[in-house]
Structures are given as structure tokens and as C-alpha cells.
Amino acid sequence: MWHVHDDDELLATHLQELRRGTVVLACLLMLERPDYGYALLDRLTRAGLAVDANTLYPLLRRLEKQGLVTSDWNTEESRPRKFYRTSDRGAALAAALSRDWDELDTVLRSLKGAS
Amino acid sequence: MTTPATTDTLTDRYVAAVLRHLPGSRRSGSRRSEEQRPEDQRPDIDIERELRASIADAVDGRVDAGADRAEAEFAVLTELGDPARLAAGYADRPLQLIGPALYLDYTRLLTALLVTIVPAVAVAVGLVQGLRGAGALDLVGDTLDAALTTAAHLVCWTTLLFAAIERVAGRVTAGAAGRRTPARRWTPDALPEPPTRRARYGELIFYTVAMVLFATLVLLSPVISTETDAHGAPIGVFAPWLWQTGFVYAFIALVTLNLAVAYAKHYARWSVPLAVAGTLVEIACPIALLWLAAGDRVLNPGFTQAAAWPQSATTWINTALIVVSALTIVFAVIDGIARATRR
Numbered sequence: 001m002w003h004v005h006d007d008d009e010l011l012a013t014h015l016q017e018l019r020r021g022t023v024v025l026a027c028l029l030m031l032e033r034p035d036y037g038y039a040l041l042d043r044l045t046r047a048g049l050a051v052d053a054n055t056l057y058p059l060l061r062r063l064e065k066q067g068l069v070t071s072d073w074n075t076e077e078s079r080p081r082k083f084y085r086t087s088d089r090g091a092a093l094a095a096a097l098s099r100d101w102d103e104l105d106t107v108l109r110s111l112k113g114a115s
Numbered sequence: 116m117t118t119p120a121t122t123d124t125l126t127d128r129y130v131a132a133v134l135r136h137l138p139g140s141r142r143s144g145s146r147r148s149e150e151q152r153p154e155d156q157r158p159d160i161d162i163e164r165e166l167r168a169s170i171a172d173a174v175d176g177r178v179d180a181g182a183d184r185a186e187a188e189f190a191v192l193t194e195l196g197d198p199a200r201l202a203a204g205y206a207d208r209p210l211q212l213i214g215p216a217l218y219l220d221y222t223r224l225l226t227a228l229l230v231t232i233v234p235a236v237a238v239a240v241g242l243v244q245g246l247r248g249a250g251a252l253d254l255v256g257d258t259l260d261a262a263l264t265t266a267a268h269l270v271c272w273t274t275l276l277f278a279a280i281e282r283v284a285g286r287v288t289a290g291a292a293g294r295r296t297p298a299r300r301w302t303p304d305a306l307p308e309p310p311t312r313r314a315r316y317g318e319l320i321f322y323t324v325a326m327v328l329f330a331t332l333v334l335l336s337p338v339i340s341t342e343t344d345a346h347g348a349p350i351g352v353f354a355p356w357l358w359q360t361g362f363v364y365a366f367i368a369l370v371t372l373n374l375a376v377a378y379a380k381h382y383a384r385w386s387v388p389l390a391v392a393g394t395l396v397e398i399a400c401p402i403a404l405l406w407l408a409a410g411d412r413v414l415n416p417g418f419t420q421a422a423a424w425p426q427s428a429t430t431w432i433n434t435a436l437i438v439v440s441a442l443t444i445v446f447a448v449i450d451g452i453a454r455a456t457r458r
Contacts, residue, residue: 037165038172054196057169058204061162073164079172082165 023051023059025101028086028094031069036081060084068093126170129192133166134159136202162205170195213277221277228269234448237262238441246409246437319381326374330367342421350418357412369400385454394451401440401447408436 026049030040037057044051063069068090072083086094137159170191177187195201203210213221240261244254337351337358344350357363376393383389407413413436414429 036172037169038176041173042176052196053169053173053194054201054204057166058201058207061205062207079168080164081168081172082161 019049021097022049022101023055024063025094025097027056027059027063028068028090028097031084031086032091034072034083034085036074036083040084063090125188125192126167129170129195129198130163130166132198133202133205134163136199136206137162138206138208209281211281212274213281217277217281221273225270225273228273229266230449230452231445232269233262233266234445235441236265238444242405242409242437242441315381319377322377323374326370330370333363333367340418342418344417344421350421351415352418354412354415355417357407362407366400366403369396369403372396373400390451390455394447397447397451398444401443405437405440405444408433408440 023044026044026047027040030043030047035043037060038053040060041051041053041056044056060069064071064084068087069084070087072085074081074083170188173191173194174184174187177190178184182190200210202208237258241254241258244257249257333353336353337355338349340349340351342350351358353363357366373396376396379389380393404413411429411433414432416429419429
């Protein structure tokens with residue numbers, strides 16, 4: 001359907017809008033297992049949720065400030081890294097967001113079925 | 116190719132540029148309270164360590180995939196983008212001057228200020244220049260200059276004020292979530308209330324009575340007066356010049372036209388020609404009055420002498436007439452614009 005160049009740009013804009021909130025949910029779900037910034041970026045990309053580094057790094061600190069993730073410096077290896085882990089509060093939020101995602105999915109499915 | 120030494124400084128320069136844009140950072144000319152915190156709790160040091168580790172990890176990742184180290188570093192920093200933007204992300208700082216929460220309040224206040232103050236200043240300056248007897252070119256030039264300067268100041272300071280609110284309020288409500296919701300909730304109560312037809316009709320009646328009374332008094336003034344000359348004939352309070360030139364009749368005609376416009380506004384549907392004609396007629400009267408007062412053609416010198424009024428009385432009356440006329444012009448223009456925008 002999307003043949004024209006302008007349409008590609010339009011699609012990219014709307015896809016970005018659609019995916020915006022999913023980054024937070026994906027981070028909270030993935031950080032059930034503690035990880036550091038670059039590794040999380042890598043995991044997200046490989047999972048098919050490519051995020052820009054300059055979006056993810058500030059986001060992690062914001063989530064930490066909001067108490068949704070906790071952090072610890074791991075200085076055992078040669079390169080010290082800051083590891084993030086989803087907090088209880090973060091897990092609760094992730095569960096709520098997941099429920100909402102499922103509901104949206106159901107609604108959209110029924111809309112597609114109705115048309 | 117670049118040597119490792121210079122590529123090292125590329126990351127150093129990037130990290131330094133990010134830190135420079137962080138509030139409270141040592142390199143941004145820090146605040147005292149941040150200085151006194153232990154090193155490992157200072158956010159800028161934490162960000163620096165983490166950012167350096169992230170860049171090094173990303174460079175290693177590219178090198179492992181077979182890239183040249185210098186090229187890898189260049190590519191990683193290019194991906195991270197403008198250091199100021201990244202720092203704004205870390206500091207959760209808005210990347211806009213005035214956000215959606217304040218934008219409507221900003222435009223409303225700015226419009227109200229521009230629509231009222233700029234014409235008022237322009238009229239005032241034009242008047243002063245006119246009274247001083249400045250040439251037409253000077254008068255127009257100075258008036259335009261004053262209007263433009265006033266508008267520039269209003270825009271500049273209002274914008275600065277709202278940009279400051281945006282930044283302070285953003286910090287108070289802690290971040291992006293707080294910034295997106297408007298400060299005040301809008302309810303339908305805020306809709307402008309149209310004045311009832313009855314109230315407007317009352318105004319119309321009052322206006323009619325006042326205008327008729329005014330015209331009658333002006334027309335009768337040569338024959339009804341507190342002062343009389345040596346032959347016992349009354350001395351009119353208004354300048355005889357007005358009658359000699361027939362100007363007074365033109366003025367009364369304008370007043371009548373004003374009344375007609377008031378009735379047309381009440382009964383006819385709003386339209387652009389009616390609105391423009393109405394505003395022109397409304398400002399014609401005060402402009403004429405202004406011109407008369409500025410040239411001292413309102414009061415009869417014979418009358419003020421006979422009544423033994425001080426010279427300053429004439430000056431004060433003329434000044435008062437000028438101010439009232441100017442305000443009337445300003446309000447007529449504002450009312451015209453307000454009616455037009457309400458369509």
C-alpha cells in the first residue's frame with residue numbers, strides 16, 4: 001500500500017507514535033534480569049524493538065528517578081558498569097501496562113473483525 | 116587515519132560537552148550544594164562514568180564486528196547525536212521555549228496586550244507629536260516607531276516570562292508527565308458569555324438619550340449661556356468658529372450617524388462591510404474632537420474671559436478631550452476586532 005516516498009515518512013511518524021510507550025514497558029520487562037545500558041540496548045534491538053541510545057540512556061535514569069528501576073555499580077569487572085533492575089513498583093507498573101496492552105489488542109482485533 | 120590519541124579526545128570532548136549542558140555540573144560552573152556532596156552521589160559524575168562505559172561498550176561492539184576503532188568511535192558518537200540534546204534528556208529539560216501546557220495562555224495574553232497597548236501608545240505618541248506641530252512625515256514616522264518598539268518589547272518580555280514559567284513549572288511538577296497536562300483545567304464555564312439582548316437594548320436606549328441630549332445642548336449653546344456681553348447678548352461656551360464654518364453641523368451629523376450604526380449593529384447581522392463602516396464612523400467623532408481640541412477650537416475665548424476662567428482651564432479641558440477621544444478610538448478598534456474574532 002505504501003508506495004510513495006511521502007507515505008513512507010508518514011508511516012515512520014505514525015509508527016514512532018505507536019511504539020513510543022512500548023519502550024518503557026519493554027525495559028521494565030527486560031530488567032527483571034539486571035543489565036547495563038549498552039547490553040539492554042543490544043537486547044532490545046535483537047528483540048525487534050530498536051531504540052536510539054540517546055533515548056534509552058536518559059530514559060533509564062528517568063525510570064530510576066521515578067523509582068521504577070533500581071541501580072547498582074558493578075566494579076568487579078575491568079570496566080565499571082551501572083546495572084539497572086526493575087523494582088517492585090516497576091514490576092507492578094509493567095503488569096498494569098501489559099494488561100492495558102492486552103486490552104488494546106483485544107479491542108483492535110474486534111475492530112478489525114467488525115469491519 | 117587518525118591516531119588513537121586524538122580519537123580518545125573525541126570521546127573526552129563529547130562527554131565534556133554533555134556535562135557542560137547539565138545543571139549543577141562541575142564543568143557548567145556548579146552550584147555550591149552539589150560541590151559538597153560525596154563524589155559518588157553527584158549526578159554528573161555518575162552520568163559521566165555511565166556514559167563513558169556505554170560509549171566504550173558500543174565501540175567495542177563495533178570493533179568486535181570488524182570495524183576500525185577510530186571509525187567505530189566516530190560512528191558511535193554520531194549515533195548519540197548532539198551533546199546538548201542528550202544532556203537535555205538527562206536533565207529532563209524541555210527542548211521547547213513554551214510547551215503545549217502554556218502555549219494557549221501565552222498567545223491569549225500576548226494578543227490582549229498587543230491589541231490594547233500598541234494602539235494606545237501609537238495614538239498617544241501621534242497626539243503629542245501633533246500637538247507639538249510636527250510635520251506629517253515626523254508624526255507618522257514617530258508613531259510607527261513607537262508602535263513597533265512597544266510591540267517588540269511586549270513580545271520579548273511576555274515570551275521571556277512564559278519561557279521562565281515553562282522551566283520552573285517543569286522542574287516543580289517533576290518532568291515530562293507534569294509538563295504535558297495544562298496547568299488549569301478548562302471547563303465550559305470559561306466560554307465567553309454573550310450579553311443578553313435586553314441588556315444590550317438598555318445600553319442602546321441610554322446611548323440614544325445621551326447623544327440626543329448632547330446634540331441638543333451643543334446646538335442650543337450659543338443662545339443659552341451663563342455669560343452675556345455688554346449688550347446683554349449671550350456668549351456661547353463653544354468657539355464661534357464652529358458655527359462660522361458649519362463644522363458643528365457636520366459634527367452633529369456624525370453623532371447621528373453613530374446612533375444609526377449603533378442601531379444597525381443591534382438589529383442587522385454582522386458583516387464585514389457593516390463592521391468596517393461602523394468602526395470608521397465610531398472613530399470619526401473622536402478624531403474630529405481630537406483635532407478640534409488639539410487646535411484649541413472647542414472653547415470660546417470670549418466665554419472663558421467673561422467667566423474669568425484661568426488660562427490653564429482651557430489647556431486642561433483640551434487635554435482631557437484629547438485623552439478621552441484617544442481612549443474612545445482605542446476602545447472602538449478593540450471592540451471591532453473582538454466582534455470580528457467572535458464570528
